[in-house]
Structures are given as structure tokens and as C-alpha cells.
Amino acid sequence: MRNTYLWTAISWTLLITVACLVSNDSFSDIDKVKIPNKDKVLHFIFYFIFTVLWYLGFNRMKTFKPRKARILAFSLAVSYGILMEVCQGLFTKERTPDVLDAIANTAGGATALLALWIYHKRKTIKKQSPAY
Numbered sequence: 001m002r003n004t005y006l007w008t009a010i011s012w013t014l015l016i017t018v019a020c021l022v023s024n025d026s027f028s029d030i031d032k033v034k035i036p037n038k039d040k041v042l043h044f045i046f047y048f049i050f051t052v053l054w055y056l057g058f059n060r061m062k063t064f065k066p067r068k069a070r071i072l073a074f075s076l077a078v079s080y081g082i083l084m085e086v087c088q089g090l091f092t093k094e095r096t097p098d099v100l101d102a103i104a105n106t107a108g109g110a111t112a113l114l115a116l117w118i119y120h121k122r123k124t125i126k127k128q129s130p131a132y
Contacts, residue, residue, distance in 0.1 A: 006057035009050070013080065016046055020084040023094055040104040043081075047108030051077045055116055066120050074113045081105030 035041060051073045058069035085102050088095035 003057060003060045005053060005060050009053035009057040012050055012053050016050060016080075016084065019046070020088055021092055021095070023092075040100060043101050043104035044108035044111070047077050047081055047105040048112045049108075050080070051109040051112035052116065055112070066116075070113055070116050070120075073116075074109050077109035077112075078106050081109070 054073035054076055055069050058064045058072055059066055061069075064072065082102050082105075084105075085097040085099075089097040
């Protein structure tokens with residue numbers, strides 16, 4: 001069985017990697033959009049999606065129960081978010097590591113973790129309730 005979620009998660013991770021390590025000049029069109037703290041909002045969204053995709057990939061493997069898949073996906077999101085911030089400081093001239101970006105990454109992953117937990121809880125309750 002092919003795990004398309006896993007391949008999608010890997011692709012999303014590569015997208016984040018490129019977005020974090022390329023020059024800021026590559027995002028000149030995004031700079032035209034006027035949203036307060038748009039950089040932090042983008043970090044939040046990227047890592048929310050990152051966490052959901054990795055959860056779906058891990059969960060599809062059937063070697064992880066949903067709880068373990070959620071925790072693993074969240075742990076990966078936090079670790080990878082911090083790694084990307086460190087890499088910006090080490091491997092780019094224009095980009096700098098930002099603790100607030102790492103916090104936004106973590107907040108996106110934590111929100112995804114909560115959303116996945118609620119979804120799984122509701123799904124479990126729905127299965128257990130008798131049909132009338």
C-alpha cells in the first residue's frame with residue numbers, strides 16, 4: 001500500500017526547507033500583502049500543516065497508534081522548526097534565526113496537535129455511541 005500522506009509530508013518538509021533557506025528577495029510578492037505579523041502567521045500555518053501531514057503519514061503506517069502518531073508528528077515539527085532556525089543562522093547570509101519564529105512554529109504544531117486530538121476524540125465517541 002502506498003502512503004501518499006507520507007510522501008506529501010516529505011514534500012511539504014522540502015518546501016519549508018527551501019522557503020527557510022532561500023533569499024528574502026524570492027518573496028517580494030508576499031511583502032506586498034499587508035497582514036500584521038505575516039511572517040509569524042506563515043510560520044504558524046506552515047507548521048500546522050506540517051504536523052497534520054506527518055500525523056497522517058505516521059498514522060497510515062499502522063505501526064503507530066493515533067496518540068503516538070500525534071506526539072511523534074508534533075515532536076518532529078518542533079525539532080524541525082528549531083533546526084531550520086539554526087540553519088538560517090549557519091547557512092544563509094540574509095536570514096537570521098528568530099526565537100519568535102520558533103515559537104510560531106511550535107504554536108502551529110501545538111494547535112494541529114490539539115485539533116487532531118479533538119478530531120480523534122469525536123471520532124471515537126461517535127463510534128461508541130449507539131445508532132438510533
